[in-house]
Amino acid sequence: MNILVVGAGGAIGRAVTDAFCQRYSSAVVYAVSRRAYTGAKPKQVVPVQLDTGNEQAIHDWLSACKAEGTAFTHVVCTTGVLHDSNVVPEKRLEDVSASAMQHYFTVNTLVPALWVKLLVNHLVQGPSSLTVLSARVGSISDNQLGGWYGYRTSKAALNMFVKTAAVEYARRAKHTSLICYHPGTVDSALSKPFQRNVKPEKLFTPAYTASQLLQIIEHSNPTESPYFIDWAGKSISW
Template identity: 60%
Template sequence: MNVLVIGSSGAIGNAIARQMYKAFPQATVYAVSRKATETDGGQANFKSIQLDTTDEQAVAGWLAECKQQDMQFHHVVCTTGILHDGEVQPEKRLEDITPEALQHYFAINTVLPMLWVKHLVGLFPSEHSTLTVLSARVGSIEDNGLGGWYGYRASKAALNMLVKTAAVEYKRRAKHTSLICYHPGTVDSQLSEPFQRNVKPEKLFTPEFTAQQLVAIIQQRKVDHSPYFLDWDNKPIPW
């Protein structure tokens, strides 16, 4: 059994990789990131893979090598994403929108995960498996009463649509695989740090908590109901 965590050097990605290692002790966990990922003690069945997750050629090449070795992944989680960095900040009003910021949001939050969804389609087993991407409640088109955060909202909504569309094809090509868009809640991480002031303490989660919730959720999925858009409490979110 193999598990793949993409973006494992981030707070959530690292916590998910560690939780996968605990939840599936018989599995080999592949932790992919641009920086090496470590666990306590350097266990033999925890593999840190350094790879530019934004480079389609690098992604396709590594997954082709996996396929040549007859590797399959039972559970895959793509944790990459941005809300703010040196190039973008969430927009508060229409005047804040720029083409460059929108392109940056879409490149990281939408295009990058879909490259993995694209190239992974032939690497799942003929038994139940899962492919999860980190989405966000604010990516729900229906559940948007506050506005703002144009680029982040739109890039996550686009990711949801692409995953929902891919699920149609996965039903033919990887019919035992459930596709999941997961909202982890507000997690105490670098991504959410500037926006935590108005978050109630009980709603600010540790990376370890949201990782535990996700692992519990993927163990309950049924492919007949794929794709899913779920929050950390296993409750559905309107698309």
Template identity: 40%
Template sequence: MMFQCHKGKALQITTRALSSINPAGVDTSADKVSLVQGASRGLGLEFVRQLLARPGSVIATCRNPSAATDLQLLKDHHQHRLHVVQLDTGNEASIHAAAEQVSEVHSHINLLLNVSGVLHIPGVMSPETALNRVTMENLERVFRVNTFGPILVCKAFAPLLINAGKTATDEHPAVIANLSARVGSIGDNRLGGWYSYRASKTALNQLTKTMSLELARKNQKVAAIVLHPGTVATDLSAPFQRNVAPEKLFTKERAIKQLLEVVDRVQMKDTGSYVAWDGTPVVW
């Protein structure tokens, strides 16, 4: 498993020999708390499903929990381990209210996954294929979901992550993992297009990198990374799948399994990394 270190070189991640780590490198401690932001469907919902297959508690947030039918079904089967919390990433007051609600139940969060994202809205907006299609309205809409929301969630839940870091180690820190995309890479941009989406992910990458430096400078054992999940068969990518080779179009189940394998092996020396689904570094 490969990550990018601070100097831009690849480094080898090894399985950690800690009492709470199984041979596969997975944290099996029963008091682990994971939070998935954007959990009503797609990748977020699958993160919740797979995390519930492990010990520990899971917090699932979404804008409208009452309409999240599949999430509520999971709640019915995991009443004591799954907590569903209303959180609208477009409303800062809602984000802080969610953090307050979670802090009343949990003293710490070991893993924060920011998953929500927008690429297109049928009948409303689609990725811009030309400069003359860029509008203020779409820029603001995409940045609010893909960039502003995730970093404000990190801000609101940082105290709980820092609390987890107080009992963590360099080999097994608390982790913030923000879902980005390879199209957010400036160095890898060879096709152009998708102005708002690309730029929103690039901005998220920069915000995450900057946050990682602050946390490390303050000696907080909280690693922050950005993840490229690959092309996954979800509603977000549905209109754009026809040019994807079958072997490169992942099911949600496979995609999340791969991403959790990457997250499981994050150490403090990996903080600030931009990592693909297979653990290889993505050029900034």
């Protein structure tokens, strides 16, 4: 079995890589990241350093995998940004800027969208899954608080991309479940500045949310795809 984790350098990416290794000891786990891989490296992990947002680079790497006979059973794309040197989540309309919106959409929507696009011909013809890390705040129908314009809208756009792709996957990769996963609030660099009001029991470890995701993947069914689902296995309204 071949498994692919994109964004394997992040907190959830590393934990998902570890969880797959523990769950499927004979699987090969490709850990793709822009950075050199620093997670635990059991023999079954193949670190791949790649510009995860470069369509040509993704295409070339997937083609090389195919030439070696590698097709993927499970894929998880964890790519996402809430704050970095380019962006801070907006509190009010006056904080919104075109450049920040572009950055949010590039990382949160376009990078995973490229992988969903290119992977359609690289999945096994049998029970399989493709998960993107979304967020509950990307739900259009469940938005009471406002704010975080760029993050919310880029995750909502990611959800719509996956929902649209699911129509085509149902024909072209009909054994693959597409999953938009909300991991809960997870202790990572991404959530660090926003953890103050989170109750300790609601701040999950990356390992916990990764193991919840693996259970969801194992119970997924392509006839119910696409899923927008949280760490507890509860559906989220789009």
